Amino acid sequence: MQFDITMPFALFAITVAAMFLNKRVEGKLKKTFEEREFRNRDSLLFAAMITVMVSVIIFVPEMAILTLFMFSYSTLLFTFSYIFSGISKRRAQLFCLVFGVAGLAAGTFALLRALDSWMVYGGWALCGVAAFAFFAIAYEQTRTVARERWYLAVLPPILFVLLYLVYNGTNLWFPYLLNVYALMFAVLITLYLGSMFSWRNVLIFAGLLTVIDIILVLVTGFMVTAAKTVSGLGLPVLVSLPTVPLIITEEGMQYMSLGLGDFFFSGILATQTYKRFGKKTAVLSVVTMCLSFAIFEAFLLSTNFGAFPGTLMIICGWLPIVAWKLLAEKRNKKLQ
Secondary structure (H helix, E strand, C coil): CCCHHHHHHHHHHHHHHHHHHHHHHHHHHHHCCCCCCCCHHHHHHHHHHHHHHHHHHHHHCHHHHHHHHHHHHHHHHHHHHHHHCCHHHHHHHHHHHHHHHHHHHHHHHHHHCCCCHHHHHHHHHHHHHHHHHHHHHHHHCCCCCCCCHHHCCCCHHHHHHHHHHHHCCCCCCHHHHHHHHHHHHHHHHHHHHHCCCCCHHHHHHHHHHHHHHHHHHHHHHHHHHHHHHHCCCCCCCEEEECCCCCCCCCCCCEEEEEEEEHHHHHHHHHHHHHHHHHHHHHHHHHHHHHHHHHHHHHHHHHHCCCCHHHHHHHEEEEEEHHHHHHHHHHHHHHHH
């Protein structure tokens, strides 16, 4: 029987990271979004929008898909960077230094490779980002008030877009940069939307999304087709990791892939469990979600079943913990 520990561990790490980061950033995000929360009908609408998006994306021209996703990712990066850009001068300079060094290294490497004129232009653009970041470090010396800075917020999305344009299709983009950005977006999406859910509507959303995922994967196959279409453009919509222990096929080393939606799904379940039952129960629920996922994944690796709904793999580990806590809560109320 074949099994894998890489993807379950990645699921555990990202879910736990999103869960604990949510406690630190939720207040800031809610203040920014004016304490808005999803209502039950909003959860239904959100699930319906996901269904429509997945169903029609296979009929949309590739350039339109690319533009939509790049705009969405860039907006997400800019929003988070701007919200939390009111940091101290020293941290702001360190932030700029990291992006300056990254831009300079990526630009220099592109110029040295210079496989075509596009990579040359991209290399100079990346060096331009580095120059802007180093200029921002010097400019920070003149600032006396720590407020939101637009010039800090533009660095992450610009670097992301340029790295994609320059390195997409190279061995540097996949699997390295693509997975780094996919994991980053998995956390950011969970933090961005997780603060808008409550315990009641997350139950509605989780149940509905699981049913939708089952239909789109096992019945219509739209989810699989849409994932192949979008991932074929090199967009970070999937986390793809080699199996451990290694599984070698005729095509080479086998990779397992999991969509950002599944990371988001486990993240909001863990976050709401943390709010409702506390840290220990939330961590236990993450462990059981990942164990359930690992068992299903081992079944898929040992058979030729094909694609399987990630939400179902995850929720099968979450439901027993939640049911146990709800029953214990009900029993305690009766005793009182």
